[in-house]
Structures are given as structure tokens and as C-alpha cells.
Amino acid sequence: MGEFDLIRRFFTRDQQVARVGIGDDCAIFGAQVGYEHCISTDMLVEGRHFLSDVDPAALGYKALATNLSDLAAMGAQPHSFLLSIGLPQADERWLQAFSAGLFQLAQRHNCPLIGGDTTRSPLVVISITVQGLVPHGAGVLRSGARVGDDIWVSGTLGDAALGLALLQERIRVGDPDERERAISRLHWPEPRVALGMELASIASSMMDLSDGLAGDLLHILRASHRKAAVELAHLPMRAALRGLPRMQALSLATAGGDDYELLFTAEPRASARIEQLAEDHELPLSRIGRILPLAGGELPQIEWLLDGRPTQFEAQGFDHFDD
Amino acid sequence: MGEFDLIRRFFTRDQQVARVGIGDDCAIFGAQVGYEHCISTDMLVEGRHFLSDVDPAALGYKALATNLSDLAAMGAQPHSFLLSIGLPQADERWLQAFSAGLFQLAQRHNCPLIGGDTTRSPLVVISITVQGLVPHGAGVLRSGARVGDDIWVSGTLGDAALGLALLQERIRVGDPDERERAISRLHWPEPRVALGMELASIASSMMDLSDGLAGDLLHILRASHRKAAVELAHLPMRAALRGLPRMQALSLATAGGDDYELLFTAEPRASARIEQLAEDHELPLSRIGRILPLAGGELPQIEWLLDGRPTQFEAQGFDHFDD
Numbered sequence: 103m104g105e106f107d108l109i110r111r112f113f114t115r116d117q118q119v120a121r122v123g124i125g126d127d128c129a130i131f132g133a134q135v136g137y138e139h140c141i142s143t144d145m146l147v148e149g150r151h152f153l154s155d156v157d158p159a160a161l162g163y164k165a166l167a168t169n170l171s172d173l174a175a176m177g178a179q180p181h182s183f184l185l186s187i188g189l190p191q192a193d194e195r196w197l198q199a200f201s202a203g204l205f206q207l208a209q210r211h212n213c214p215l216i217g218g219d220t221t222r223s224p225l226v227v228i229s230i231t232v233q234g235l236v237p238h239g240a241g242v243l244r245s246g247a248r249v250g251d252d253i254w255v256s257g258t259l260g261d262a263a264l265g266l267a268l269l270q271e272r273i274r275v276g277d278p279d280e281r282e283r284a285i286s287r288l289h290w291p292e293p294r295v296a297l298g299m300e301l302a303s304i305a306s307s308m309m310d311l312s313d314g315l316a317g318d319l320l321h322i323l324r325a326s327h328r329k330a331a332v333e334l335a336h337l338p339m340r341a342a343l344r345g346l347p348r349m350q351a352l353s354l355a356t357a358g359g360d361d362y363e364l365l366f367t368a369e370p371r372a373s374a375r376i377e378q379l380a381e382d383h384e385l386p387l388s389r390i391g392r393i394l395p396l397a398g399g400e401l402p403q404i405e406w407l408l409d410g411r412p413t414q415f416e417a418q419g420f421d422h423f424d425d
Numbered sequence: 426m427g428e429f430d431l432i433r434r435f436f437t438r439d440q441q442v443a444r445v446g447i448g449d450d451c452a453i454f455g456a457q458v459g460y461e462h463c464i465s466t467d468m469l470v471e472g473r474h475f476l477s478d479v480d481p482a483a484l485g486y487k488a489l490a491t492n493l494s495d496l497a498a499m500g501a502q503p504h505s506f507l508l509s510i511g512l513p514q515a516d517e518r519w520l521q522a523f524s525a526g527l528f529q530l531a532q533r534h535n536c537p538l539i540g541g542d543t544t545r546s547p548l549v550v551i552s553i554t555v556q557g558l559v560p561h562g563a564g565v566l567r568s569g570a571r572v573g574d575d576i577w578v579s580g581t582l583g584d585a586a587l588g589l590a591l592l593q594e595r596i597r598v599g600d601p602d603e604r605e606r607a608i609s610r611l612h613w614p615e616p617r618v619a620l621g622m623e624l625a626s627i628a629s630s631m632m633d634l635s636d637g638l639a640g641d642l643l644h645i646l647r648a649s650h651r652k653a654a655v656e657l658a659h660l661p662m663r664a665a666l667r668g669l670p671r672m673q674a675l676s677l678a679t680a681g682g683d684d685y686e687l688l689f690t691a692e693p694r695a696s697a698r699i700e701q702l703a704e705d706h707e708l709p710l711s712r713i714g715r716i717l718p719l720a721g722g723e724l725p726q727i728e729w730l731l732d733g734r735p736t737q738f739e740a741q742g743f744d745h746f747d748d
Contacts, residue, residue, distance in 0.1 A: 127465060129463070133457060141554075178451065188473075245449075325448070
């Protein structure tokens with residue numbers, strides 16, 4: 103089967119977003135007056151981000167989910183995406199499952215595939231570029247955190263890292279439901295797209311948690327030239343994490359990646375609106391700390407508190423070239 | 426060195442196109458009234474599209490050149506690009522050369538890098554997504570070829586394929602200048618961006634030659650529901666190809682990939698304007714054939730002529746899953 107047949111069979115679906123979609127040299131789509139475009143890209147490599155025996159449906163889903171999460175972090179509405187995929191062979195069942203996982207999420211977010219590239223490759227490699235729209239000037243940057251802002255996170259922290267630890271049998275959890283849920287969070291993360299769009303008019307800075315709270319919050323602090331105090335006792339954790347030894351739980355919650363929750367800052371007077379959003383979305387939104395000014399010569403950093411008192415705590419985010 | 430330092434050091438340059446560039450969850454840029462966006466993506470994998478000992482400067486250059494060529498094929502003006510790159514290690518000299526080759530071309534076409542992703546990978550993998558702008562409705566599709574249109578190509582055919590054959594010592598060419606030039610065409614292809622933009626108001630259909638004339642023209646014929654007669658004696662070839670045995674030369678010119686010339690169709694009355702473009706751009710533009718109607722039940726195909734007479738000639742384009 104040829105490359106072009108493959109693309110057509112598994113990756114061509116009806117779409118209304120682009121005037122020209124898959125099958126020409128470029129996709130073509132019109133601009134929308136009053137809006138800005140947000141664009142982001144991610145690459146996933148076999149052996150690095152997933153194992154060769156990964157469930158292809160989960161892989162297709164997660165590859166798009168992580169990109170939609172980047173749009174959510176800007177407060178953007180998904181527009182469309184492009185998929186480049188390198189494969190050792192054109193395995194029909196694999197492609198069937200992969201595309202089913204991918205399009206399940208794409209359809210839910212009205213984000214059609216409008217272009218891409220397919221090539222043979224010794225390893226499975228997936229690169230997705232996603233585009234979104236945001237009202238002019240409304241995109242939420244990492245650089246907007248102001249002194250006195252509260253720091254918030256959506257959902258719960260450390261679930262995906264716990265899921266990975268469970269799969270690797272580094273940690274045991276008795277409750278089969280909690281076990282299942284942690285592993286599901288790892289494979290099927292939920293990009294917080296609708297929440298992100300509503301936070302666009304509330305949050306002063308925002309990003310998605312892909313590498314772990316400690317490392318990701320540092321990106322906001324560096325971009326905003328601020329520091330932060332974070333209360334470890336306020337980190338939202340599910341029962342499975344709370345049942346672990348405290349340091350192990352805190353390590354998962356602060357340094358565990360792949361949660362794809364939103365991390366954002368907002369003025370204290372926005373609290374009521376944020377709490378209302380939590381109710382509307384049936385999703386916990388937790389205030390975990392506060393943005394502080396940098397003293398002269400100080401570097402952006404996180405001061406960890408435990409029950410209100412400064413504590414020595416070392417959390418390290420995930421960095422692709424540091425391990 | 427961390428991922429984020431790497432990106433900053435080698436891939437962050439000043440740019441004015443995006444309001445937010447590298448360093449946030451997405452890049453953000455404004456829409457341009459009256460224009461449509463063109464977007465395209467390509468993936469290059471070590472061992473498949475290039476060898477591990479490739480000159481990294483040429484690799485950086487070519488990775489962007491092939492994408493700019495897709496914009497050229499729509500008649501679009503380059504806007505910006507995103508780069509995802511997977512690397513076995515963060516080799517500073519390699520990154521220095523790669524980024525130099527990349528940005529040399531990016532600057533020449535005013536096409537800044539506005540976002541991307543860097544990850545560790547067992548193999549070098551490069552995925553570029555390029556964006557361009559085209560006046561509303563002016564993008565040249567593959568589907569626009571009409572009966573009676575002339576078929577044109579820019580530049581000369583088969584040079585890159587000859588360059589590859591020379592490197593692999595499958596073919597010998599005496600003249601060192603011609604040898605050098607063929608290899609250079611393979612490694613440093615010139616995307617026909619300015620020509621493509623001018624052809625936007627002239628060509629009825631257009632694409633870039635990446636997989637070889639025979640396979641690529643078939644894409645236009647299928648999209649346009651037409652067939653074509655192509656005169657082999659009119660294929661533009663450099664002296665190095667003309668000096669080879671005829672069938673070898675024709676095979677390189679029709680089935681050899683990587684030329685990144687423009688293949689387009691136009692009404693016969695546009696000939697004078699096209700010949701003027703050739704003069705303006707100091708680039709041969711050659712009329713190689715004509716678009717014909719499909720008889721009932723006929724499939725889109727190429728009828729090869731030699732000196733005006735039908736000839737049995739079999740050329741096969743390059744298909745990533747067929748070899």
C-alpha cells in the first residue's frame with residue numbers, strides 16, 4: 103500500500119475548517135477577524151515518550167491531548183491540527199486503532215486534521231502541530247504573574263506519575279479503582295480546553311503541567327520575574343497519593359509530569375469567579391500559593407511551605423536533556 | 426545542558442512576525458485581512474531521509490527548504506515556521522551548524538522560527554511546520570489543470586537524483602563542476618518561493634517536484650481528473666544528464682526525487698508571461714507537455730512522447746511505503 107493511500111484511508115475525514123485540507127501541498131484556511139492564531143508543536147518518539155507495545159489508540163489520543171493542552175494553556179479555542187508520523191511499517195490494525203484514538207479527541211474538540219506527512223521510520227515518531235484561535239490580545243502568557251496573585255491548579259497532581267510508577271511496579275496501591283484511575287490519567291489525559299478558554303479573561307498567567315509543578319511553575323516565575331510561596335499541604339491529591347508516605351506523595355505531586363492540568367495565577371479578588379468555574383466544570387480548582395516579589399539579586403524560585411512554615415523541600419521537574 | 430537552554434541558545438532569534446514566539450505554550454500571531462493561511466508539515470528521519478554523517482548545516486537548510494517549497498507550490502509568501510527536533514545528544518557543534526544552515530535560509534525568505542519542541546531521541550528526527558500567506562482565493566491547487574493547458578517545469582530535472590547516484594558511485598560523471606553541482610542540488614535545493622508567488626496569478630495548477638516528475642504530475646492529473654502528454658525530448662536536463670545513456674538520463678529526470686522545482690499548468694496564451702518570468706528569475710521554464718481530457722473510463726495517466734511519437738516508457742515516482 104502506498105503512502106498516499108494510507109493517509110487517505112486512515113487520516114482523511116470530513117472537515118469544514120480549511121478550504122483546502124489533506125491532499126495538496128499545503129492546507130489553506132481563512133483568517134478570522136478579531137482573533138489571533140495560537141500554534142504549538144510536540145514530538146513523541148518511541149522508546150522515549152512511549153514503549154513499542156503501547157496501546158495505539160491511547161498513543162493517538164495522547165499525542166493530540168498534549169497539544170490541545172498547550173492551546174488550553176493560552177485560553178485558545180482549537181482550530182485544526184497537522185500530523186506527521188513515521189512508522190516502521192504500514193500496519194493496518196495499528197493505524198486503525200491509532201487514528202480512532204486520535205479522532206475521538208479531535209472530534210470532541212472540533213479540531214479537524216487538515217494536513218500532515220507520513221514516512222517510513224525505524225522508530226514510531228509522531229509530531230503534531232495544533233492551531234487555535236483566541237480573541238485579539240486575550241491569550242494568557244506565562245509572563246503575566248503579578249505580586250500578590252494567587253497560584254491555582256486544576257484537578258489533582260501526581261496521578262499520571264503514580265500511574266507510571268504503578269506500571270513499573272515501583273509503587274503499590276491497594277485500591278483497584280484508584281490504581282486504574284492513575285494509569286488512565288497517564289494514558290488518557292484530559293486537556294482542559296473549555297476551562298482554559300474561560301480562564302482567558304481571569305488568569306494573569308497560565309501554562310499546562312507537562313513536566314511537573316516545580317519545574318513548570320518555575321517557567322512562569324522566570325517569565326514573570328517573580329518568586330512564589332507554595333503550600334505543600336494545599337496540593338490537591340487523590341486518595342491514592344494521600345495514602346502513600348508523605349515525601350513520596352509530595353515528590354509525585356511536585357515533580358511528576360504528564361498531568362496536563364492548568365497552572366495559573368489570578369488576583370485574589372477573582373477567587374469567587376474561579377470557585378464558580380470549579381463548580382461549573384465539576385473539577386477541583388485549588389489555590390496552592392502566592393506570587394511574591396523578587397528581592398534585589400534574587401533568582402526566580404519557589405519557597406515551599408508546610409502548614410505555613412518554610413520547609414526544606416527539593417523537587418525537580420523533568421527535563422528532556424537532563425536525564 | 427537542559428532542553429530549554431538548548432532551544433534558547435541555538436534556536437531563538439529576533440523575529441517580528443509573531444507577538445509571542447518561542448518560550449510560551451504557543452506562539453501567537455495576528456491574522457492578515459484579505460489573506461488566507463497556507464500550512465504544511467514534513468518529517469525527516471535519520472537513516473531514511475539522510476545518513477547520520479550528513480553535514481548538519483545542509484540538513485538544517487534542506488529541512489526548511491523542502492517546506493518552503495510546499496509554500497512556493499501554493500504561490501504563498503512565507504510567514505513563519507515551527508521546528509520539532511529529536512536528537513541522541515545535545516551536541517553543541519552539531520546544533521551550531523544545523524541552526525546556521527536553517528537560519529541562513531529562513532532569513533533569506535523572511536520566515537522566522539516562532540516555536541517548536543526539542544526532545545532526546547535514539548535517531549535524529551526533524552519535523553518542520555511552515556506557514557505562509559496568500560491573497561484570498563489565490564492559492565494554486567493541484568486540482569486546477571484544464572484541458573489544453575500547457576505543462577511547465579522550472580529549472581532542470583534529475584540533478585538531485587544524479588547527485589545521489591554520484592555519491593553512491595552508481596554513476597560516474599567526468600566534469601568536476603557538473604559533479605559538484607549535482608551533489609549541491611541534492612543537499613542545498615533552492616525553493617522557488619519568489620517564482621511561485623508570481624505564478625499564483627498565472628498557473629492553473631501547481632505543485633513542487635519532491636518525488637519525481639512522473640509521480641508528481643500524476644497527483645495533478647488525479648486531482649484535476651485529466652491525463653497528460655509529455656514530450657521526453659523537452660525535459661530540461663543539464664549537460665551532466667544529457668551526457669549519460671538516454672534511458673538513464675530519462676529515468677533520473679522523470680523518477681528522480683528531491684529536485685524541488687515547480688511543476689505547473691497554464692493556458693497557452695500565458696506563454697509570453699511565463700517566458701518573461703524565466704528571464705526575470707534567470708531560471709529556465711520549460712514547456713514539457715499538455716493536459717488532455719480523459720476518455721470515458723480512462724484513468725489519469727501520462728502519455729510519454731519521444732520526438733512527437735508515443736513511446737513505451739515506464740517511470741515510477743518515489744513512494745515512502747512502496748520501497
